[in-house]
Amino acid sequence: xxxxTIGTLTKVLRGPESINNYLIFKGVFWHTWMEKSxxxxxxxxxxxxxxxxxxxxxxxxxFALLPDVWGCTLWGLINAGILLYAxxxxxxxxxxxxxxxxxxxxxxxxxxxxxxxxxxxTSWVLLAYVWTxxxxxxxxxxxxxxxxxVKIYGIIGLVAWFFSKRRWxxxxxxxxxxxxxxxxxxxxxxxxxxxxSYGEWLAKLAYKNEKNRNAxxxxxxxxxxxxxxxRRISGRQFWDGxxxxxxxxxxxxxxFSRWKSWGNAIFQQSFVAFLLIGVVLFSTSxxxxxxxxxxxxxxxxxxxxxxxxxxxxxxxxxxxxxxTSLSPTDLFPAVIRENLIKPYSxxxxxxxxxxxxxxxxxxxxxxxxxxxxxxxxxxxx
Numbered sequence: 001x002x003x004x005t006i007g008t009l010t011k012v013l014r015g016p017e018s019i020n021n022y023l024i025f026k027g028v029f030w031h032t033w034m035e036k037s038x039x040x041x042x043x044x045x046x047x048x049x050x051x052x053x054x055x056x057x058x059x060x061x062x063f064a065l066l067p068d069v070w071g072c073t074l075w076g077l078i079n080a081g082i083l084l085y086a087x088x089x090x091x092x093x094x095x096x097x098x099x100x101x102x103x104x105x106x107x108x109x110x111x112x113x114x115x116x117x118x119x120x121x122t123s124w125v126l127l128a129y130v131w132t133x134x135x136x137x138x139x140x141x142x143x144x145x146x147x148x149x150v151k152i153y154g155i156i157g158l159v160a161w162f163f164s165k166r167r168w169x170x171x172x173x174x175x176x177x178x179x180x181x182x183x184x185x186x187x188x189x190x191x192x193x194x195x196x197s198y199g200e201w202l203a204k205l206a207y208k209n210e211k212n213r214n215a216x217x218x219x220x221x222x223x224x225x226x227x228x229x230x231r232r233i234s235g236r237q238f239w240d241g242x243x244x245x246x247x248x249x250x251x252x253x254x255x256f257s258r259w260k261s262w263g264n265a266i267f268q269q270s271f272v273a274f275l276l277i278g279v280v281l282f283s284t285s286x287x288x289x290x291x292x293x294x295x296x297x298x299x300x301x302x303x304x305x306x307x308x309x310x311x312x313x314x315x316x317x318x319x320x321x322x323x324t325s326l327s328p329t330d331l332f333p334a335v336i337r338e339n340l341i342k343p344y345s346x347x348x349x350x351x352x353x354x355x356x357x358x359x360x361x362x363x364x365x366x367x368x369x370x371x372x373x374x375x376x377x378x379x380x381x
Contacts, residue, residue, distance in 0.1 A: 001080055003105060007112040008076030012069050021115040022072040024050050029064040032057035032185055035193045039204045051208060051285075052117070053149045054185040054197045061188075076112045079119040083108065083296075086123035089130045091265055096303040103299035103317070106325035107292040114289040121147055122276070122293045125157045129272050132160035133265075137170040145177035152205070153283070153293065156275040162255065163268045212284040225286045226352050229345040247282050251275070254362035266304060270358065273300035277355045281348055288328045294351045295325060301358060316357070320350040 011018045023046040031038050038050050038057075063071040087100050111118045124143040131140035140160060147154015164170040186194045212222040213231065223231070227244070230236075254274065261267040276297030280286045298320050305313065326332050327341045341347060 001077065001084070003109050004076050004080030004112050005073075007109045008073050008115075011113055011115060012072050016068070019068065019072050019115050020046050020048065022068070022075060024048065025052075025056070025060045025075070025115075025117070026064040026068070026071065028052060028054075029057045029061045029188075032189050032193070032197075035189050037200065038197050039200050049204065049208075051201075051204060052151060053201050054194050055146065055149045055181045056117075057185050057188065059146070059150065072115060076115065079117070080108060080112060082123040083119040083292075086126035086130070087296075089127060090269070090300075091130075091133075092303060099303045100296070100299040103302065103321070104292065104296050106321070106329070107295040110325070110328055111289040111292040116289045116292075117151065118290055118292045121151055121154055122296050124154060125272065125276060125293075126296075128157040129160050129163070129268070132164050132170065133268070135165065137164055137166055138173045141170060141174040142177050145174055145181055149178070149181050153279050156272075156279050159255070159272060159275055162262050209284050222287050223284045224288060224290075224345045224347050225283055226281045226348055228284065228286070229348050229352075232344045244282050247278060250359050250363070251278065254359060258362060269300060270304055271362070273297040273304070274355070274358045274362070276300070277351050277358070281352055281355055286348070288347060291324055291347065291351070295320065298351060298354055301354060316350065316354055320354065323347065324350050 016023060027042060027045055028038055028050055031042075032054060038054060041047075041049060060075075063075045065071075066074070083104075084101065087097055090097065090100075092100070108119055124147045128140040128143045128147075131137070131143075140157075144154060144157035144160070147157060158174070161167055161170050161174075182198070183191070183194070185197075213228070222228075226247075251274075255271060258267060274297065277294045280290050280294035283290075298317070302309075302313070302317050322332075323341070324347050327337050327347055332341075
């Protein structure tokens with residue numbers, strides 16, 4: 001929390017140009033209130049565009065009503081605080097939770113300094129899993145629906161359905177929340193405006209997906225992903241991301257081939273971690289500040305495995321900490337970052353290697369869950 005406070009204040013105190021993302025977020029509320037397009041450019045207010053759904057107007061509302069210094073600072077602290085809370089709710093021991101926090105600290109700071117929503121979204125996925133296992137399907141599905149309608153990434157929380165003991169309740173609750181959250185912004189605008197905004201949002205996301213693939217246009221700040229890495233290394237700028245289909249097939253095969261393990265807490269947590277990593281690795285919208293989602297998955301994977309850990313596993317974690325988490329900071333040699341890491345999206349590489357290790361374990365290892373008996377999680381709530 002101290003790191004989040006310092007990280008936020010170093011941005012806020014530099015002036016409005018340093019908290020542009022917050023100004024975009026704040027604008028979602030005020031533009032909804034005034035029924036102005038959420039996806040047009042407003043150069044007098046901020047640069048770049050909003051890419052979040054209309055329901056975000058209600059999430060940011062309490063902060064948007066405050067002066068920017070207070071609103072932005074509280075936004076950073078709430079994002080850090082809810083991620084800390086979510087990790088604390090996981091069925092892990094104190095050392096494991098501390099390990100997750102330590103491993104993810106640099107990425108959390110990067111996201112907070114960029115005034116992002118990603119720490120909060122990560123926490124929603126974690127809490128959705130925890131609350132599902134605790135039988136609180138109604139509240140779990142609220143977070144999943146909200147995450148989906150704000151930023152598509154949140155849909156990965158639906159994997160909790162496979163681990164629910166009340167799947168019909170889970171499904172009905174999710175659909176109910178989708179409808180409610182869809183119409184809720186109408187309370188501060190109008191039905192016509194909200195309906196049109198969702199249509200405009202989908203069109204904007206499709207446009208952004210194509211734009212993100214252009215490394216020159218996005219100055220290497222977007223598409224920090226496996227497809228992006230392949231595009232930039234191969235020189236095929238508009239290479240078709242067919243790798244998404246095999247990745248989706250791996251997710252499905254890994255989940256359904258282990259259907260007998262759906263009730264195993266270690267398997268459940270490992271698979272949610274697997275999704276947290278993959279949703280970032282295979283998205284053209286992935287940027288440096290998005291990796292708080294993936295590295296939280298990496299941290300979860302690492303602390304779940306029993307000790308003593310093999311040296312290769314520790315080596316992979318160090319690789320993530322150095323190349324993924326440390327490379328965007330001033331502690332990393334700028335000449336390497338600017339001439340190698342960014343141009344070839346190599347920030348994605350360490351997480352991809354861990355994703356492949358996890359995929360191999362899920363798909364082919366007959367002893368994939370043997371560590372569960374040696375590393376029993378604490379019972380949930």
